[in-house]
Amino acid sequence: RAEVPVLDYLSHQRRLLPRVATCYGLNFALHGLAQRYGERPEGADAQDIEAEAAALKAMSTAHATRSIQESREACGGEGYRAENRLALLKADSDIFTTFEGDNTVLRLQAAKSLLSGYRQEFSHLDFFGLLGKLAERVEVRFGEVNPITRHQNDTRHLLDPSVHAELFRDRERSLLISAARRLKGRVDGGMDSFAAFIEVQDHLLTLADAYAQRLVLESFQAAIEAEPGGGQQALLGQVCALYALWHIEQDRGWFLEQRYINATKAKAIRTAVNALLGQLRPHAVSLVDGFGIPDQLLAAPIGIAEAVG
Template sequence: MGVHAFIVPIRDMKTHQPLPGVEIHDCGHKVGLNGVDNGALRFRSVRIPRDNLLNRFGDVSRDGKYTSSLPTVNKRFAATLGELVGGRVGLAYSSVGVLKIAATIAIRYSLLRQQFGPPNQPEVSILDYQSQQHKLMPMLASTYAFHFAAANLVEKYSEMKKTHDDVLIADVHALSAGLKSYITSYTAKSLSTCREACGGHGYAAVNRFGSLRNDHDIFQTFEGDNTVLLQQVAGDLLKQYKAKFKGGAFTATWNYLKESMNSYLSQPNPVTARWEGEDHLRNPKFQLDAFRYRTSRLLQSVVVRLQKHSKNLGDFGAWNRCLNHLLTLAESHIESVILAKFIDAVQSCPDPSSQAALKLVCDLYALDRIRDDIGTYRNVDYVAPNKAKAINKLTDYLSFQVRNIAKELVDAFDLPAHVTRAPIAMQSEAYSQYTQIVGFE
């Protein structure tokens, strides 16, 4: 009848030894997160009372008759595993917290650490170097973007638990899978970038990059492997795409695709493809249109490829042949959702000064992502060569501008000292004391 959940006693209440038929094994020491005591269970002919069935999705009467409100094994399976959604929401939000800590440590160190400079002048902060800005400022912008996206996900999840609305359940299921995968993968890479940005001091255990990296690394795997979760997102996008052509409607998070698909199916405008003014490039409509155009293009093209390959390879073979394409589609879609939430947050910010700072950070996030994938936009003539060059130049300039408020931006995370803990992330006096004693007893 499918996967069901039961309450199963595993130890004797007095002796704490495993009950008959129950085997318990420890999974051993792990790379990190050893505070989580993972173990393995095996059951051999263990009988439990009928009342131990958690019967929300299926029940058994006293005379052995099975009933369920869900009509198929697949629906019961999805409902039972649906509780994993809460874990994915928590992981996405927690991963943002780890990224905030790492970015705070790396940026504060980069502001305090001075190295070289013009002849006969004081040495300059290493964050004044363009290469350091290139490493850390887009990462800081991403941290803010992820903060708003994850906070919105938590709100949606809370509303879902209150209302049990079917559309919201489907929306949160796909969105939690995508954000958990995207954010945790980004944070894992960023932890290494932050470590390298802090040089030798970043390698000192006391400055925490090693422990943060080891403890966070499993985020990419548990509550669903990231590659598998992105396939769930891609599968949901394909389902929504098919529903559209059967007269259905896109639900919740995917609504933007209807308009974007129409835009994609028409040819790119050769005039706007050449616009390179700062006002245009920093216009949220241009940024969001670019993100969504890419997603629509990837969705349309992967549908064509899947249909083509399925004739010879079958559905499974076609999916595997297009797997990298599908993963890129899912990531593109999640980036579109993240940017949309960031733009909403900027526009709803009540304080003009804070809004201006957030707008700057949001523009950097958007243009840095477009720059990273500029080849895609160039290949379809969505961005002309002069515009690509202007995007690259403006992204570097925005990184420089964000550097000027980097201290205030990380201070706004409001992380207590006992959370940050790394000496190189403390104020100048603590940092100075640390550098004087490090390596000496």
């Protein structure tokens, strides 16, 4: 029996293809960020851009490090051979991960910026007055969770880009409001504001991750809308759906706890991810080639077309 390419196994598809999808989304998000930075008026407030840069830098470098490690393991002994360069890439990514500071610090910086960003909306309030205003909104969210969409699990619904966008936005907003509520509760109880901030850091890190993932999704969807119709747009749509559903699946515990989905829908999302993986498997090489990395830069036996098939 002929040897089966490792990417034909569902286990390896789940390990690698969602990471390719995330690379596409990050590529669109980072290019968009660079463009907005270049176009901003001189002297303009850069708080939003700085928050995006912090969140996306943390997400992209962590993603690179994990993806290289996953790829190395998936390739077995070939992945460890020096000539295949994965070990060298891993050494480089370890350095990139701490450029501009530890990723944990950058994520906290982004989360703090999200909290303080509401000062412009509520300029008449001080910072903790603002937190109180945000905390008042927490009750609203539970009334906004649609019981119909929570149970809806047909393929058309699960692949709907607007559904993905809504879930990502709602997760970020809910985390922001609940973080504000936790901070306010501690400060109202007499805790020092710095101590309160430390006590909710786990929450703020989750908020920063949700923020970064939402930025990537919106950039991905905007790039698809800008594409002329045709096969390329349809393929990118599948890649974007994989990005969205895979991240929802990875964080399904939160979505279940907050009643945005139920157990049946969580299982349907996993099934939809597996179906997308099967549909994208024949395009795996062309998707990677789409980044336009010259062969001389790859310069690894494992990266030639005959090796990856």
